[in-house]
Amino acid sequence: MSTDEPPLLEHGRLYARELACAIGRRTVLAEVDFSIEPGETVGIVGPNGSGKTTLLRTLSGVHRPRSGRVLVDDQVLHDLRPRRRAATVALVAQDEIPPDDMLVGEVVALGLTPYLPPWGLDAPREQQRVTQALASVDLHGFAGRPVRQLSGGERQRVLLARALVQNTPVLLLDEPTNHLDVTHQLELLTLVRGLRRTVVAALHDLSLADRYCDRIIVLHKGRARPPAPPGEALSPAVVAEVFGVDANRVRHPVTGEDHLLITPREARR
Numbered sequence: 522m523s524t525d526e527p528p529l530l531e532h533g534r535l536y537a538r539e540l541a542c543a544i545g546r547r548t549v550l551a552e553v554d555f556s557i558e559p560g561e562t563v564g565i566v567g568p569n570g571s572g573k574t575t576l577l578r579t580l581s582g583v584h585r586p587r588s589g590r591v592l593v594d595d596q597v598l599h600d601l602r603p604r605r606r607a608a609t610v611a612l613v614a615q616d617e618i619p620p621d622d623m624l625v626g627e628v629v630a631l632g633l634t635p636y637l638p639p640w641g642l643d644a645p646r647e648q649q650r651v652t653q654a655l656a657s658v659d660l661h662g663f664a665g666r667p668v669r670q671l672s673g674g675e676r677q678r679v680l681l682a683r684a685l686v687q688n689t690p691v692l693l694l695d696e697p698t699n700h701l702d703v704t705h706q707l708e709l710l711t712l713v714r715g716l717r718r719t720v721v722a723a724l725h726d727l728s729l730a731d732r733y734c735d736r737i738i739v740l741h742k743g744r745a746r747p748p749a750p751p752g753e754a755l756s757p758a759v760v761a762e763v764f765g766v767d768a769n770r771v772r773h774p775v776t777g778e779d780h781l782l783i784t785p786r787e788a789r790r
């Protein structure tokens with residue numbers, strides 16, 4: 522989809538440099554160090570509580586790192602003014618609930634805020650971008666509906682549409698497939714891969730991460746393994762160690778593609 526000219530792919534290189542992420546006094550992750558290329562889709566996986574949300578919030582600028590730096594291209598993210606930061610990185614948080622009395626179109630239009638002059642409105646242009654973004658997440662015709670009337674999955678797609686109109690070179694997604702039916706899960710991941718943006722997504726479903734990500738970062742015991750291609754990041758040994766389940770790669774009988782198959786340990790007895 523295109524809400525505006527797509528950002529050029531020389532923009533959106535995302536770096537974490539010796540990052541430590543903390544909540545209160547507790548360090549959740551330390552020694553996080555990686556570089557993500559413009560246009561890459563990178564998954565973050567890890568058990569519950571391993572720090573996926575904390576890392577995404579730090580990469581988005583919402584949390585300050587305890588130490589280290591986040592850079593987008595040559596800019597230190599946490600030094601940017603809020604408007605500039607909002608034009609650089611968009612975060613779709615997990616389970617955000619917009620105010621009940623807002624209309625869907627109004628929520629999506631919030632993504633344009635960093636580009637508007639103070640008190641500035643450009644209604645026809647704004648409306649067109651909102652309409653395009655809603656259509657791209659399969660919510661054509663929803664602009665006038667109150668947010669309170671949406672299902673969880675529809676709300677999730679509205680928040681993605683808001684991030685799309687924000688039109689940032691870097692897009693961060695926290696469990697974007699939560700609440701979505703299987704069709705919309707696959708559509709969303711196909712959509713984000715086709716955006717020509719740098720995408721970092723926390724995903725619980727290892728098979729989806731394996732299939733849709735160029736590289737994957739595995740969080741385990743307070744550390745982030747360096748981003749690696751799915752076959753390496755989610756090798757049977759790593760999946761067994763980190764998640765305590767068995768993983769096998771099997772060939773799809775029709776497409777011939779590799780799929781990651783997860784089985785509980787007891788199933789093999």
Ligand SMILES: Nc1ncnc2c1ncn2[C@@H]1O[C@H](COP(=O)(O)OP(=O)(O)OP(=O)(O)O)[C@@H](O)[C@H]1O
Nearest residue numbers: 544545549567568569570571572573574575576723
């Ligand atoms: N507001 C908070 N106050 C104190 N501790 C917190 C807070 N939010 C998260 N934590 C703790 O920080 C750690 C990392 O949490 P985080 O939400 O980043 O994990 P996660 O990998 O996203 O988890 P999940 O898979 O369950 O969504 C967890 O141990 C969690 O209990």
